[in-house]
Amino acid sequence: MLTDLSPSDNHLRATGLACRRGERRLFKGVAFDAPAGTLVRVTGRNGSGKTSLLRILVGLSTPDAGAVFWQGRPVLADRLAWSSQVLYLGHASALKDDLDAAENLEFACRLAAEPIRAEALALALARLGVAHRAGVPARFLSQGQRRRVALARLALTSRPVWVLDEPVVGLDMAAMAEVEQIIGAHLAHGGIVVLTTHQALDVAAPRPMVVDLDAVSLEAVA
Amino acid sequence: MATSTAARSMLFRYASPATFYPLAGRLWPWFAAAAVVLALAGLAIGLLVAPTDATQGDAYRIIFIHVPAAWMSMFIYLVMAFYAVLTLGFNTRLSAMMMRSLAPTGAMFTFVALWTGALWGKPTWGTWWVWDARLTSELILFFLYLGFIALQSAIDDTRRADRAGALVALVGAVNVPIIYFSVKWWNTLHQGASVSLTRAPSMARDMLLGMLLMAIACWMYSIAVALVRVRALIVERERDAAWLREAGAAD
């Protein structure tokens, strides 16, 4: 899967991003330059706009100023093309209570138009330690298990850019180690990961980078 | 080309709340004064000068309020749709505020048109309400205004409220002709109401003059009220802006 990447071209860049929520300005002048293999950690206190920044990066929100570039081209110029390059896992795990774990994972992959095979699917669930719950409707899964099912997509995808909002919230040590490993492998293959987390995440990243929103937050300046 | 660019930059200059706020502050008293003067003149002509109608007696005099109100109710919705296009197309904040400022006035005129229509109907046809095509369309227009206001006031985030309101105003405006014609055809299918508001008696010159004055007075009133409201909205939304604090200090 990961060999499909042409890693040298991978390049995510953001310039002068600004965002306001309602009357409140969250941040402005957020910029970073992430070549292949970069792990971008977005930090900041609660309400500093971490999720808003991630949503702008993937194209769910439009920034008030600035732009995001993928391989030198603005991502908003061709939303559909960008959609097939980026994988986003939001706060909510996007699981349907009435579908079981395997069905949820299959739907997520099909919606993203990613090729799937039944064995790969089972393998991905096994890797995240939820293979034994594959046939259980999501409503009966614990929060940690739901997160694991959502994260199983990471083991299946061939997309170069991952944008993850608090990916390891509610996970136990074993699952966290697995996620760290998956992310590390992705970076080693030239992928790019942007994430927020309050936990200490131990990932072997060729190019670690931190974007601190507290430093660019307007309230902090004032 | 040069003129269109100039016009464009001019438009955007006045589309900035910082420029528009003091301008609106200077203009609205004039519009308000014009509204009062014209309304007094219109009512004087309508109630005192215009002759009594041969068939309807003095009851017809309600048209000096009813007809201008009905005109305004439709026209304001069109203006709102125009601002909705600006809001969605150019992302101008002021147009969204104008749209929001006009809606209550539009709803008020729609209500007045319905109310005076009922008052007119009672002595003329002996019933408060007929399901006449125009009255029915007016009623649905009232519902459209209500929907717009309800949606805008239910959304806390101003950007979303502006854009959602603009979309619903546009969808409504596109549907107004469909609604009007379907109600008209419905009316011809159900031959219930034999009286029609459209059968206007040949109008005396004084009647026309009175109605025209009243219509212009309603315009002036709408503009004045919209300007006052838009100023309040600007204050509410730009309370953190430096220019507003300066303007406040200057006042």
Added chain:
Amino acid sequence: MSTLAAILRFELLLAWRRRSALATTLGFFVIVASLFPLALGADPKLLRLIGAGVVWVAALLATLLGLARLFAADHEDGTLEQLRLAPLPLPLAVMAKLAAHWLLTAVPLCLAAPILGLQYGLSQGAIGVLVAGLLLGTPVLCLVGAVGAALTLGLRASGVLVPVIVLPLEVPVLIMGAGAVEAQASGLGAGPWLSLLAALFIVFLVAAPSVIAFALRISSE
């Protein structure tokens, strides 16, 4: 294309897992339509006169019932974000969702309508026109309703707001649908009304999905 098929398939699967909700919509439709004779009396002549209108009003209200929640669940559980990020145009995804919704909620209404028609003593011809009108009109109701559902996404008052926004816009459908049956009953022929309804259907089918997608973007930015 396969993404579209996947959305349709999973929507149908999900609806099937929650099939009791579908039965509730149908039950609501039948109950509302059955209340009118109880309120107005069982005079056959009166019932024949109001039958089509009653069925149409009941259909209008019943389609609203499920629509308010159409995008709400997706919005809450994060699926809407994934839908917006899927590599296919959002209007198409919306269309797939609505197609599934229409198949599962509106088609049963159309199938139940003849029974209600019989209760109201409508003639066979009138019942045929009623069903044809419903088949053409209910997609429009779904499309218009979806605009309201998308605009009110995540709002506390969305349950009340959707009807207030949507019902005035649905008036033409009601007029044309009920008008067709009445024209048929009075011997004028339902053709023109059904053609109008078909025209409305085509216009909304073309225009509404983009409007709905736009509204979804506004509401979930």
